[in-house]
Amino acid sequence: MSSEVQRSETQSSATQPGEKRRQIVLSGIRPTGRLHLGNYFGALKNWAELQERYDCHYFLADWHALTTDYADTSEVAANTLDVAADMIAGGLDPARSVIFVQSMVPEHSELFLILSMLTPLGWLERVPTYKDQIKQLENKDLSTFGFLGYPVLQTADILMYRAHFVPVGEDQVAHLEISREICRRFNSFYGEVFPEPQPLLTPTPKVPGLDGRKMSKSYGNAINLTDTPDEIRKKCMQMFTDPQRLRKSDPGRPEVCNLFRFHELVSTPELRERVDRECRGAVIGCVEDKRLLAQVLIDYTEPFRRRREELLRDPDTLRDVLVEGSKKARERAAETLELARAAMKLDYSQSALRRQWQSRVAALAGSVGPA
Numbered sequence: 001m002s003s004e005v006q007r008s009e010t011q012s013s014a015t016q017p018g019e020k021r022r023q024i025v026l027s028g029i030r031p032t033g034r035l036h037l038g039n040y041f042g043a044l045k046n047w048a049e050l051q052e053r054y055d056c057h058y059f060l061a062d063w064h065a066l067t068t069d070y071a072d073t074s075e076v077a078a079n080t081l082d083v084a085a086d087m088i089a090g091g092l093d094p095a096r097s098v099i100f101v102q103s104m105v106p107e108h109s110e111l112f113l114i115l116s117m118l119t120p121l122g123w124l125e126r127v128p129t130y131k132d133q134i135k136q137l138e139n140k141d142l143s144t145f146g147f148l149g150y151p152v153l154q155t156a157d158i159l160m161y162r163a164h165f166v167p168v169g170e171d172q173v174a175h176l177e178i179s180r181e182i183c184r185r186f187n188s189f190y191g192e193v194f195p196e197p198q199p200l201l202t203p204t205p206k207v208p209g210l211d212g213r214k215m216s217k218s219y220g221n222a223i224n225l226t227d228t229p230d231e232i233r234k235k236c237m238q239m240f241t242d243p244q245r246l247r248k249s250d251p252g253r254p255e256v257c258n259l260f261r262f263h264e265l266v267s268t269p270e271l272r273e274r275v276d277r278e279c280r281g282a283v284i285g286c287v288e289d290k291r292l293l294a295q296v297l298i299d300y301t302e303p304f305r306r307r308r309e310e311l312l313r314d315p316d317t318l319r320d321v322l323v324e325g326s327k328k329a330r331e332r333a334a335e336t337l338e339l340a341r342a343a344m345k346l347d348y349s350q351s352a353l354r355r356q357w358q359s360r361v362a363a364l365a366g367s368v369g370p371a
């Protein structure tokens with residue numbers, strides 16, 4: 001291991017000599033469109049909080065977007081910039097986290113190639129989301145090498161930064177397992193290069209869509225962080241409520257009401273308590289409650305919309321943030337590849353080759369024996 005690489009294990013650019021480096025967190029998002037409240041409560045909000053305690057690396061997974069959208073790539077770069085603006089407006093701070101674009105760190109592709117050599121096909125075929133996604137996206141031809149291999153690329157993304165933690169909700173722990181398996185397989189062949197990434201369990205409340213299913217762009221039931229006040233009002237009016245409450249005079253049941261889940265996420269405890277009481281007592285009607293919730297959501301997302309507008313007023317500066325972040329990411333990525341190549345004896349530096357050559361000569365001399 002070079003002295004340069006050794007030093008970086010205990011010291012990052014943000015730390016002083018002798019100060020211990022914080023543990024590394026890594027996560028990414030596919031830039032396939034505007035972020036919605038489900039993305040915010042399911043990921044972004046936690047990511048912003050983790051910046052306080054960890055050395056965070058967050059990336060825009062544009063290569064992952066290609067696994068399903070390879071036939072039409074015209075929107076990928078613009079979406080990447082769009083989602084970057086969403087991420088920063090949502091609380092990620094480029095001064096504290098490394099925010100980068102996956103394809104701007106081409107080292108990911110080399111590690112992906114190395115890991116793909118040692119990943120058994122059977123492991124990929126049994127990933128639960130593989131068959132699920134093929135079924136869900138049956139309008140797309142996903143019988144590609146890239147789609148089958150996306151867990152290997154995901155593993156390369158994580159191991160590239162020798163990340164200790166990947167923030168996940170409880171239902172996603174299984175998704176990380178294949179990366180841990182590939183990591184163990186590499187380390188067992190070549191030596192302990194990569195720490196085994198651990199799931200960092202973060203609270204991820206279930207965010208329902210307007211219709212009660214999981215909020216998702218593909219279901220068309222999402223409230224985007226960028227929706228205008230009018231769009232939010234319109235969407236709130238479409239929200240499913242307690243299906244048994246047909247008239248205002250019927251007592252309602254907030255515990256089964258889809259709309260009330262949003263009160264739990266964004267309303268003050270006082271408002272929640274009031275709506276709960278007045279709904280059960282048939283005092284407040286659903287239309288009135290929809291108007292109330294719409295206003296709360298408009299106020300809640302207003303700072304986000306403002307910050308995003310400021311960022312997009314100057315797209316060149318936003319792009320510079322990504323270029324700078326990707327440059328920082330490449331420094332760590334290059335260190336990792338140096339370690340991986342050395343462990344695999346694929347190191348073509350003069351000193352490494354000389355060492356390998358000398359040990360071969362010594363072995364040959366040993367096998368021939370004294371004359």
Ligand code: SF4
Nearest residue numbers: 242252257279286289
């Ligand atoms: S008043 Fe509100 S909480 Fe009660 S059923 Fe209607 S929308 Fe749901």
